[in-house]
Amino acid sequence: xxxxxxxxxxxxxxxxxxxxxxxxxxxxxxxxxxxxxxxxxxxxxxxxxxxxxxxxxxxxxxxxxxxxxxxxxxxxxxxxxxxxxxxxxxxxxxxxxxxxxxxxxxxxxxxxxxxxxxxxxxxxxxxxxxxxxxxxxxxxxxxxxxxxxxxxxxxxxxxxxxxxxxxxxxxxxxxxxxxxxxxxxxxxxxxxxxxxxxxxxxxxxxxxxxxxxxxxxxx
Numbered sequence: 676x677x678x679x680x681x682x683x684x685x686x687x688x689x690x691x692x693x694x695x696x697x698x699x700x701x702x703x704x705x706x707x708x709x710x711x712x713x714x715x716x717x718x719x720x721x722x723x724x725x726x727x728x729x730x731x732x733x734x735x736x737x738x739x740x741x742x743x744x745x746x747x748x749x750x751x752x753x754x755x756x757x758x759x760x761x762x763x764x765x766x767x768x769x770x771x772x773x774x775x776x777x778x779x780x781x782x783x784x785x786x787x788x789x790x791x792x793x794x795x796x797x798x799x800x801x802x803x804x805x806x807x808x809x810x811x812x813x814x815x816x817x818x819x820x821x822x823x824x825x826x827x828x829x830x831x832x833x834x835x836x837x838x839x840x841x842x843x844x845x846x847x848x849x850x851x852x853x854x855x856x857x858x859x860x861x862x863x864x865x866x867x868x869x870x871x872x873x874x875x876x877x878x879x880x881x882x883x884x885x886x887x888x889x890x891x892x893x894x
Contacts, residue, residue, distance in 0.1 A: 681777045681818070683714050684892050690724050691749055694731045705855040706749045708875035714892070716870060718760045726756030750859035753867065778894055780815045786894045787811065790887065794832070797886055802828055806889070822891050829889040836880040848879040 687710050692700045702710075713723055730752035746752075787806055794803035805828055814821040837845075852875045860868065887893065 681891055681894075683720050684710055686720055687713075687723050687727075687749070691727055691752075694727050695746060697745065703748060703855065704878060705852070705871075705875065708871055708878055709749050709753065711874045711878075712867070712870040713756070715874070716867075718756065719763055722760040722763050723756050726759040727752045729759065730755040748855070748859065750856065750862065753859065754862040757864070757867070778891075780811065782894060783815060783821075783891070784811055786891070790889050793886060797884060799832060799835070802832055818891060825889045825891065832886070832889070833877050833880060836884055836886075837876075840880060840883075844883065845876070848876050851879070852876070 684707075688702055691702070691706075710723075727749075731746065733755070734746055734751075787809060791803045791807040794800075794806060806825075809821070809824060811821070814824070849872070852872060856868075856871070863871070881888065
């Protein structure tokens with residue numbers, strides 16, 4: 676399956692909506708954190724899409740009385756996605772052809788400029804300078820390297836936000852995660868749960884500070 680590295684989020688969102696079969700459906704903060712955890716964990720897009728299909732096939736195979744509620748979270752598919760990811764890891768490597776850049780350099784420039792301005796306004800002047808100083812003329816030819824540089828800046832930002840967050844704020848964020856995740860805990864390993872908690876809390880910290888993601892996945 677030829678896939679574009681930066682279509683990860685939109686491909687999964689659209690595939691889940693289609694598999695669910697009810698038209699437009701908004702993913703929750705938990706769902707977005709899950710997608711990011713899969714991305715950061717190196718789970719191939721194809722494994723996620725196959726896992727979603729397998730989870731829904733199993734759900735539809737159940738007796739009608741056991742399907743009284745719709746599948747309302749990607750977390751329902753987590754176990755099936757893990758199975759598909761393991762199957763792909765055990766298979767022979769597949770060669771992939773190079774993909775063209777998924778967005779124009781002017782769009783990348785605008786995205787970087789907006790985020791640099793946002794960081795400056797939120798009191799993160801040094802990170803704003805680091806972001807604005809990226810050599811996009813050079814890095815545009817290697818978007819994965821650009822993504823790594825953006826990730827490094829974002830990780831420094833999140834570390835600062837976490838250090839300055841109150842205990843109450845972190846506690847409430849964890850409580851929110853526990854509420855959303857409770858029905859699905861049995862479908863995830865301890866490692867998956869730890870990764871998901873990190874991504875969920877990172878998102879909450881950025882949202883609370885009025886900041887967006889720096890990753891090209893959000894362009």
